[in-house]
Amino acid sequence: MNNLRGKRAILYRRVSTTDQRIHGNSLDAQRDSLRQFCLTNGVEIIKEFQEDHSAKDFENRPVFQELLRFVKLRKNEIDLLLVTQFDRFSRNLMLSLGKINELRECKIEVNAIHNWTNWDSPNHFIPNILNLSLPESDNRMRAYRTKEGLRQGLKEGRYNGKQPLGYMPGKDAASKVLMQPDPVKARLISALFKCFATGRFSQNQLLKDERFSLLKLTKSNLSRILSNEIYTGRITLPAFDEEVETTIIGQHESLVSMGTFQKVQEIRNHRKKQAPKAQKFNPELPLRGHLKCPKCSRNLTGSGSKSKSGIKHFYYHCNSRLGCDYRGRRQEHHKAFNTLLESIRPKDGVAQLFEAILRDEFNTRNNSAVSELKQAEKTLKTLQNKKDALLDKLLEGIVSNADYQTHISNLDGKMNEVNAHIDRLNGTDTGIEDFIPFGISLLTNLEAVFEKASVETKHQLLGSILAEKLELKGGKYRTPVFKEGFGFIFQSVSQSVTR
Numbered sequence: 177m178n179n180l181r182g183k184r185a186i187l188y189r190r191v192s193t194t195d196q197r198i199h200g201n202s203l204d205a206q207r208d209s210l211r212q213f214c215l216t217n218g219v220e221i222i223k224e225f226q227e228d229h230s231a232k233d234f235e236n237r238p239v240f241q242e243l244l245r246f247v248k249l250r251k252n253e254i255d256l257l258l259v260t261q262f263d264r265f266s267r268n269l270m271l272s273l274g275k276i277n278e279l280r281e282c283k284i285e286v287n288a289i290h291n292w293t294n295w296d297s298p299n300h301f302i303p304n305i306l307n308l309s310l311p312e313s314d315n316r317m318r319a320y321r322t323k324e325g326l327r328q329g330l331k332e333g334r335y336n337g338k339q340p341l342g343y344m345p346g347k348d349a350a351s352k353v354l355m356q357p358d359p360v361k362a363r364l365i366s367a368l369f370k371c372f373a374t375g376r377f378s379q380n381q382l383l384k385d386e387r388f389s390l391l392k393l394t395k396s397n398l399s400r401i402l403s404n405e406i407y408t409g410r411i412t413l414p415a416f417d418e419e420v421e422t423t424i425i426g427q428h429e430s431l432v433s434m435g436t437f438q439k440v441q442e443i444r445n446h447r448k449k450q451a452p453k454a455q456k457f458n459p460e461l462p463l464r465g466h467l468k469c470p471k472c473s474r475n476l477t478g479s480g481s482k483s484k485s486g487i488k489h490f491y492y493h494c495n496s497r498l499g500c501d502y503r504g505r506r507q508e509h510h511k512a513f514n515t516l517l518e519s520i521r522p523k524d525g526v527a528q529l530f531e532a533i534l535r536d537e538f539n540t541r542n543n544s545a546v547s548e549l550k551q552a553e554k555t556l557k558t559l560q561n562k563k564d565a566l567l568d569k570l571l572e573g574i575v576s577n578a579d580y581q582t583h584i585s586n587l588d589g590k591m592n593e594v595n596a597h598i599d600r601l602n603g604t605d606t607g608i609e610d611f612i613p614f615g616i617s618l619l620t621n622l623e624a625v626f627e628k629a630s631v632e633t634k635h636q637l638l639g640s641i642l643a644e645k646l647e648l649k650g651g652k653y654r655t656p657v658f659k660e661g662f663g664f665i666f667q668s669v670s671q672s673v674t675r
């Protein structure tokens with residue numbers, strides 16, 4: 177070490193919360209060492225600086241910035257900037273070198289009392305660089321280890337990121353970290369998926385739906401929620417080093433069945449494809465989009481045009497550019513539509529009777545689904561037994577580890593298929609079951625519902641009732657083709673009326 181007697185120094189001390197907790201590298205300890213060093217070597221202390229900020233960069237350290245301003249004002253009175261170790265100065269190699277050079281141009285030498293560097297000696301160049309790079313390398317190792325630790329958790333099926341909406345931090349029976357369903361929000365998340373899976377609601381409608389207000393949904397987080405596989409109990413393990421991305425069965429409780437999740441994805445993909453041609457709703461022409469041209473069977477559109485007297489008249493018309501001149505007055509169509517609604521309304525007092533009949537009929541149809549379900553569960557049991565037997569064989573050394581892995585993943589694949597099938601069976605059941613009371617109340621109040629509804633709801637209603645577009649014939653619509661659920665109800669209704 178050169179002779180430092182008579183040199184003037186500023187001292188810089190830094191500590192972050194981690195340092196204090198882990199390394200016991202307190203500001204007091206740094207202060208004592210620095211002062212002791214100056215006293216021993218006859219160095220004059222001009223000013224002392226200290227702060228508790230991380231050492232990622234210099235810009236975000238307010239005290240260090242103050243130090244630089246001080247240096248600018250009094251650079252001729254300063255020879256040294258002293259720290260206890262270089263990692264107090266910076267933990268980033270490139271930034272360290274840059275700043276050391278910058279200060280050197282002001283004739284100020286940066287040095288660390290615990291690993292003193294001779295900047296002028298060429299023999300010290302490599303050790304110097306190593307010294308400066310150690311903190312950064314240490315940081316990188318720590319980050320890598322953290323990442324590895326997190327991945328290990330994921331591989332064990334323990335999701336360790338920030339809990340997705342609907343879960344909260346928790347522990348399993350063995351006191352290991354495992355997120356748990358939030359007592360209130362978890363049910364809302366399940367309901368949200370089920371709602372969207374019916375296909376009757378758009379994302380915008382869910383955003384406005386008061387039932388979900390507690391979830392504080394926004395456009396972007398709703399979309400993220402609906403596509404997050406974690407709700408089905410699965411975890412995505414991202415690609416890392418040489419490992420490719422994989423899906424892992426998590427240990428956390430699922431909130432959404434695989435069948436519902438897949439249905440939601442289908443709907444989302446389907447809507448995305450259709451998104452560009454955004455439908456325009458015109459309250460004046462609520463049937464637009466649900467009518468078929470009586471002349472050429474293309475879809476009818478509609479528009480209004482002003483007559484000479486200035487009154488606007490509305491028409492449902494065909495596409496003249498494609499050579500069809502069909503043009504029907506709005507009034508004519510709406511009258512026919514009302515007639516149609518009247519014709520499908522059941523007579524007073526029959527509704528309850530329908531419900532009983534419908535449930536009966538539903539149960540008959542449902543029996544086949546029930547037996548299918550039983551069969552699937554049996555298959556599932558068999559597969560599980562095979563898995564157990566395979567494990568026994570592995571333990572007894574009859575099969576090799578590699579063979580075991582192949583067979584297990586084969587069996588797991590089959591089990592996933594069966595599970596998805598079960599979900600689908602369960603899903604369809606509740607679909608029709610839910611539709612019975614809904615369909616009946618709709619059927620008995622159709623005209624009133626339709627009259628009061630907004631144009632969006634009208635479209636939605638028509639969309640959920642009609643499987644094909646309406647076609648005007650002789651001032652009336654032809655007997656409409658109904659969607660499965662509604663058609664099922666409508667048929668039973670008309671049969672019991674005529675019976």
Ligand SMILES: [Zn+2]
Pocket residue numbers: 469470471472473474494495500501502
């Ligand atoms: Zn036409």
